[in-house]
Amino acid sequence: MSEIIEGETFRNEDWYGEEFADRVYRGCTFLQVDLTESTTRGTVFEGCTFGNVKFNASRHTDAAFTRCTFTRCNFFEAEFTGCKLVGSTFAESALRPLRVSGGDWSFVTLPGVDLRGVTFDGVRMREVDLTGANCAEATIVDVDLSGAQLRGASLVRADLRGSDLSALDPGAVQLAGAMIDPAQAMVVAQTLGLVIQETVRR
Known part of the structure; x- marks a missing residue:
């Protein structure tokens, strides 16, 4: 006990x-x-x-x-x-350098925090508050970021592959050089209002 x-x-x-x-x-x-x-x-x-x-x-x-x-x-x-x-x-x-593997960080409040170069791998971070956080060059892979608050955050050169980016507003964050996978690229494109169509070859 x-x-x-x-x-x-x-x-x-x-x-x-x-x-x-x-x-x-x-x-x-x-x-x-x-x-x-x-x-x-x-x-x-x-x-x-x-x-x-x-x-x-x-x-x-x-x-x-x-x-x-x-x-x-x-x-x-x-x-x-x-x-x-x-x-x-x-x-x-x-909080740097910091390494987080697995677990649940949902509803955690991290506004304006310096998270440059940190690692979040396979973490559940639903509705996390990363408003204005500096996540440049961070590794945020296979992370559930659904409902996350990301406005003003820097994700410059961050590795975001496999993460849920459904809450990401590309116009409200810094994304230069960030790494994403093809499925995420579709989500981001749709968020921007782009229409994705397959090329019809004749």
Whole structure:
């Protein structure tokens, strides 16, 4: 049975390299906590607040950070594998380089965040808020971006192959040099109001 911790505040804790498993944190606050090179496996954080927390080089597997708020946190070289971050918000946080494989990041709020060169692979990101985010040269492959808010985002030279681009307004984002596959090209063309017809050879 998982250990459940509710409503506690952790301040100035040094948890460098710690391993967390089978714990549930509900409504807890973490302030200036060092989680550098820590690992979480199956750990759950529900409605928690993180302020000035270091997640540098941390590894998270099958963990959940749902409805959490991250303010001025550092995720340098952090990795999330199969994690659930539904409804969480990131503000004034450093998220690069970051690698996310699988999991559910739907309804996550990332407006104006610097995501240059990050990797999202096979992630569910329905209705994610990437308004004004800088995703230049990011790898965003096989990602469900249906309903995503992308206005003002930079996707310059980003790899978008296999991702759902149905919410993409080509006129409201920067797309120069972005990589897409033929099926996505059809979707983008239709969004622009183009009529696609097969060439009739005579």
